[in-house]
Amino acid sequence: MQASANGSPTAQIGVTGLAVMGRNLARNFARHGFTVALHNRTAARTRALVEEFGDEGSFVPTETAEEFVAALERPRRLMIMVKAGAATDAVIDEFAPLLEPGDMIIDGGNAHFLDTRRREAALRERGIHFVGSGVSGGEEGALHGPSIMPGGSAESYAVLGPMFEAISAQVEGEPCCTHIGTDGAGHFVKMVHNGIEYADMQLIAEAYDLLRHVAGYTPPQIAEVFREWNKGRLDSYLIEITAEILAHTDEKTGKPFVDIVRDAAEQKGTGRWTVQTALDLGSPTTAIAQATFARVASSRTALREAYRRLSGGTDHPLRPHEAERYVATVEHALYASKVIAYDQGWTMIRDAAEEYGWTIDLADVAAIWRGGCIIRAAFLDRIRAAYSADPHLPSLLAEPEFADEITRAQVPWREVIAAANRRGIPVPAFSSALAYYDTLRAGRLPAALIQGQRDFFGAHTYHRTDREGVFHTLWAETGRPEVEA
Ligand code: 6PG
Numbered sequence: 001m002q003a004s005a006n007g008s009p010t011a012q013i014g015v016t017g018l019a020v021m022g023r024n025l026a027r028n029f030a031r032h033g034f035t036v037a038l039h040n041r042t043a044a045r046t047r048a049l050v051e052e053f054g055d056e057g058s059f060v061p062t063e064t065a066e067e068f069v070a071a072l073e074r075p076r077r078l079m080i081m082v083k084a085g086a087a088t089d090a091v092i093d094e095f096a097p098l099l100e101p102g103d104m105i106i107d108g109g110n111a112h113f114l115d116t117r118r119r120e121a122a123l124r125e126r127g128i129h130f131v132g133s134g135v136s137g138g139e140e141g142a143l144h145g146p147s148i149m150p151g152g153s154a155e156s157y158a159v160l161g162p163m164f165e166a167i168s169a170q171v172e173g174e175p176c177c178t179h180i181g182t183d184g185a186g187h188f189v190k191m192v193h194n195g196i197e198y199a200d201m202q203l204i205a206e207a208y209d210l211l212r213h214v215a216g217y218t219p220p221q222i223a224e225v226f227r228e229w230n231k232g233r234l235d236s237y238l239i240e241i242t243a244e245i246l247a248h249t250d251e252k253t254g255k256p257f258v259d260i261v262r263d264a265a266e267q268k269g270t271g272r273w274t275v276q277t278a279l280d281l282g283s284p285t286t287a288i289a290q291a292t293f294a295r296v297a298s299s300r301t302a303l304r305e306a307y308r309r310l311s312g313g314t315d316h317p318l319r320p321h322e323a324e325r326y327v328a329t330v331e332h333a334l335y336a337s338k339v340i341a342y343d344q345g346w347t348m349i350r351d352a353a354e355e356y357g358w359t360i361d362l363a364d365v366a367a368i369w370r371g372g373c374i375i376r377a378a379f380l381d382r383i384r385a386a387y388s389a390d391p392h393l394p395s396l397l398a399e400p401e402f403a404d405e406i407t408r409a410q411v412p413w414r415e416v417i418a419a420a421n422r423r424g425i426p427v428p429a430f431s432s433a434l435a436y437y438d439t440l441r442a443g444r445l446p447a448a449l450i451q452g453q454r455d456f457f458g459a460h461t462y463h464r465t466d467r468e469g470v471f472h473t474l475w476a477e478t479g480r481p482e483v484e485a
Contacts, residue, residue: 011037011060013077013163014068016091018045022081023053024142025108025135028167030057037062037071069098076103077160084109092119092130101127104156108135110270113184113191113277116151117356120183129156132183134190136373137169145169147372148177149193151186169372176372180365181358188277188352189365192345195274195288197238197374198267199341202291202429204242207334208258210416213425215323215330219256223247225327233405234335236377265295274348281355283348284439287341290432312424333416336409337433342383343396344436363387395440406437461485 014037015026022040026049029036035058040046043063050061062068069076076099080091088107095105105128107116116132123130134149135142148164150157157179165175180186211222223246230239248257271292278285297303318326346362353360366384370376386399396402417434420427439445454460461472470485 009071009073010058011035011071012073013037013079014039014062014072015079015081016040016068016095017081018049019081020139021108021135021142022079023049024139025079025081025146025167026059027053027056028143028145029163030059032166033057034163034166035060037068039063039065039068065094065098069095074100074102075159076100077106077163078104079106079108081108084111084115088115089119092123096123096126096128099126099128102129104129104131104152104160106131106133106150106152106160107187108133110134110190110194110268111187112273113151113188116184116187120152129153131156131160132187133164134180134186134193136190136193136369136375138374141169141372145176145372147193147368147376149180149186149189149368150177151180151182151184151188153182154179168368169376171367171371174367176368176370178361178364178368181353181360183358184356185353185358185360188356188358189349189360191270191274191277192348193369193373193375194270195278195285195292195348196342196345198271198274198291198295199287199344199429200236200238200338200375202294203287203334203337203341203433204238206420206427206430207330208242208246209425210330210420210427211327214318214419214423215326216317217323219246219258229331229334232331233379234331234338234377235379237374238377264299264301266299267292267295271295277352278348281348281351283344283351284436285344285348286432286436287337287344287429290428291341294426294428313422315419315423329412329416332409332412333430336406336413336437337430339379339396339402339406340433340436341429346383346387347395361387362391362393397437397440410437 012034013029015022016039018026018038018040026036026038037060038046038049039062046061050059060071062071072078078095080088082088082091088109088111092105105123111132113132120130120132129152131150131152133151135146137146145168148168150160150164161179164177168175168177170176180189208222211217211225217225223243226239226243226246230243246258250257250260253260271288274285275289275292278289349360349365350362352358363384366380366387370380382401383396386393386396386402393399397406413434417427417430451462455462455472456475459472461470464471471482472485473480473482
């Protein structure tokens with residue numbers, strides 16, 4: 001621990017909000033040789049951190065906002081790690097008056113990107129840089145190397161970038177941190193990360209459900225399947241932890257852990273934001289939406305109770321040799337659906353970049369998600385390569401290798417979903433991913449009929465396939481003549 005001997009500022013960064021994420025980020029900075037000023041609403045937390053971890057590096061504990069700001073070297077770098085929402089505004093209101101032009105406030109919480117845009121604009125007027133930064137990896141990541149997604153000005157990244165890159169996860173010598181784009185771009189990309197996280201988790205859960213109820217495997221057997229999958233193209237943190245969870249036995253009952261947990265999935269809301277935003281942007285993020293709705297539906301106890309005894313599908317259980325083949329089929333379905341879900345995420349980022357005027361390097365997004373974050377996965381290397389080769393790639397499926405894999409996966413993918421439907425096992429994320437694939441693949445969509453219906457009841461007009469212009473059919477008139485609108 002280090003105090004400012006002559007009262008002059010010594011800290012390269014300050015962290016306010018020392019709950020577990022803030023505390024671990026502060027320790028991570030200190031462990032990388034930065035002097036870290038500490039502040040918390042209740043000073044006891046600050047003292048506890050220094051008592052417990054003071055020997056890990058150089059900390060400057062402070063009690064008041066004034067002391068905290070005075071401990072920071074100029075331009076001041078002040079990181080807020082409080083619960084996203086009103087608390088963030090309260091902390092900004094407390095500290096901003098104590099800052100000077102050129103100083104930086106970094107919000108490392110899971111803020112809504114529109115709040116970040118608002119805060120950034122307001123602080124910019126006062127000459128203060130506001131950096132909304134996504135931080136992924138949970139408490140372990142915060143301590144040992146998260147994936148960091150900072151937004152804000154290029155000028156602020158020039159100062160903060162080297163510090164963030166030092167404390168971030170490293171993959172093959174590269175930091176899992178890059179300047180995402182201006183104002184809310186960092187928090188936007190973090191939100192989409194979480195949306196993809198929801199989709200990936202739901203897809204994995206559906207695969208588990210199928211292996212359990214179609215193949216008839218036990219949770220420890222399924223854990224083994226996931227361990228095997230983790231050695232191949234599905235290699236990822238989420239598959240790895242799924243294997244561990246499925247292999248875990250509840251101490252109290254001796255039952256598989258997964259059987260003693262209530263089947264009602266909760267959320268803090270970043271998935272919901274992703275879906276809401278996708279609708280606003282017109283981004284078809286169907287797998288993320290289904291995953292979010294699946295959580296919501298799982299938690300609707302009364303509704304589930306009302307449906308519980310209604311009839312469903314049936315089919316014969318698989319014989320052992322069929323079950324073995326089935327595992328490979330589910331792997332295809334999981335992989336193909338996962339590629340679709342990630343592709344939808346990237347489409348959404350591209351849509352937002354256009355809407356908000358951000359320049360986001362899509363290859364870099366893949367690169368910084370290879371380590372530290374919850375969706376870290378081997379195949380992000382390939383997504384990165386695809387966007388590096390062609391930054392304007394319209395979709396991952398426009399890349400020959402991904403297209404080829406999906407083509408090869410499609411028969412088993414369809415089989416898995418059909419078998420689940422026959423048995424009445426819900427696979428909303430698998431199904432929506434396949435439906436998305438089929439939607440984009442189709443030569444003609446029944447959307448033409450919808451246009452006709454809209455024109456019929458509301459004179460909403462339509463475009464013709466053979467002529468430019470906007471048309472309306474006079475449906476009520478004899479012969480239904482067409483007029484140009
Ligand atoms: C991360 C996680 C993190 C958090 C989610 C959980 O990237 O480190 O996404 O942000 O674990 O907010 O979200 P839910 O509670 O909504 O599942």
